[in-house]
Amino acid sequence: MDIPQIGFGTWTLKGKECIEAVKEAILLGYRHIDTAQMYGNEIEVGKAIKESNINRKDIFITTKICAPNTTYELTKKAVFQSLENLGLDYIDLVLIHEPYSTFTEMYKALEELKNKGIIRFIGVSNFNKQEILKLLKNCAIKPYVNQIEMHIFYQQENYRSFLHELGIRVVAWSPLCANPKEIIDNLILTDISRKYYKSNVQIALKFLLQNDVVIIPKTIHKDRMKENLNIMDFSLSNEDIEKIKLLDQNKSKFGWYY
Numbered sequence: 001m002d003i004p005q006i007g008f009g010t011w012t013l014k015g016k017e018c019i020e021a022v023k024e025a026i027l028l029g030y031r032h033i034d035t036a037q038m039y040g041n042e043i044e045v046g047k048a049i050k051e052s053n054i055n056r057k058d059i060f061i062t063t064k065i066c067a068p069n070t071t072y073e074l075t076k077k078a079v080f081q082s083l084e085n086l087g088l089d090y091i092d093l094v095l096i097h098e099p100y101s102t103f104t105e106m107y108k109a110l111e112e113l114k115n116k117g118i119i120r121f122i123g124v125s126n127f128n129k130q131e132i133l134k135l136l137k138n139c140a141i142k143p144y145v146n147q148i149e150m151h152i153f154y155q156q157e158n159y160r161s162f163l164h165e166l167g168i169r170v171v172a173w174s175p176l177c178a179n180p181k182e183i184i185d186n187l188i189l190t191d192i193s194r195k196y197y198k199s200n201v202q203i204a205l206k207f208l209l210q211n212d213v214v215i216i217p218k219t220i221h222k223d224r225m226k227e228n229l230n231i232m233d234f235s236l237s238n239e240d241i242e243k244i245k246l247l248d249q250n251k252s253k254f255g256w257y258y
C-alpha cells in the first residue's frame, strides 16, 4: 500500500479525545494516520486502530523519532518503543522528525530496520535542500517522503519541484495553517469556492492535492473530517490554480525555513 494522499493529523490530540477522533476518522474512510513520539499519543492511536477493527494491512501509519533519541542505538530503541506503543508488528512509515546533527546515523538505523521488514518506508521531516542533499550522499535508501510545512500561504513551489524531481514525496504538515481562519476569511478563495460548491478549506486542500502533495489535516469534529475528505470529486481549473498561486506569502507561519 502506497501512502494515501489524504491522511489524518493527530498533533495536539490526547487521551480519550484522541482515541475517539482517530476511530471516527477511520470510520469515515481515512486510511492514513500521522502520529509522532513527540505528540505523546501513539498508545491512543494504536488503541483507536485496534478498536476500529480495521484490517491492519488497510491502514497506513506514520510515526516520527525525535530528540533525545538521536543516536544510531537510541533510534533503533525508539522504533521498538513506537511498535510497542502502537501495538503493531510493523510501521508503514518512520520519519526523523527534525534535521538533528546526527541525522545520518539515525537514518542508518532506520535503513536497517526497513531491511528487516519492521518498517515499510523511511523518510524525513523538516529537512531543507542542503540536508536532503547531504542525506542522499550518505544513504543507501532514498527517503520516501519529506514532511514539511506547506499550505496556500507557504507553497514552496521550487522546493516541492526539487523534491519531486528526486522522486521524494512531499507531505504537507499544517495544510490548514494550524488555524484556518485566514483561509476561511480569504475573499479570493470564497470567490473560487462558490464555483465548485465547496468551502474555502476544501479549495485550499485541493490545491495541495493537485500539486501532488500528501495532506494530513487534523480536526476533532466529525463534520470537518468529512469536509476535509470530500475533495476528490472536483478539479480546480488552471485559471483558479493560478489565482491561488498568487496567495503565496513565501514565508513560514511557524519560523521554519527551507
Ligand SMILES: NC(=O)c1ccc[n+]([C@@H]2O[C@H](COP(=O)([O-])OP(=O)(O)OC[C@H]3O[C@@H](n4cnc5c(N)ncnc54)[C@H](OP(=O)(O)O)[C@@H]3O)[C@@H](O)[C@H]2O)c1
Residues within 6 Å of the ligand: 008, 009, 010, 011, 012, 034, 035, 097, 125, 126, 147, 148, 172, 173, 174, 175, 176, 177, 178, 179, 180, 201, 216, 217, 218, 219, 220, 221, 224, 225, 227, 228
Ligand atoms: N512534522 C512536523 O514537524 C509537523 C508539524 C506540525 C504538524 N504536523 C502534522 O500535521 C498535522 C496537521 O497539522 P496541524 O494539526 O498543525 O494543523 P492543520 O491540520 O493545518 O489545522 C488544524 C486546525 O484546523 C481546524 N480545522 C480542521 N479542519 C477544519 C475545517 N474543515 N474547518 C474549519 N477548521 C478546521 C482544526 O480545529 P478542530 O480540531 O477544532 O476542528 C485545527 O484547529 C498535525 O496534526 C501533525 O500530524 C507535523
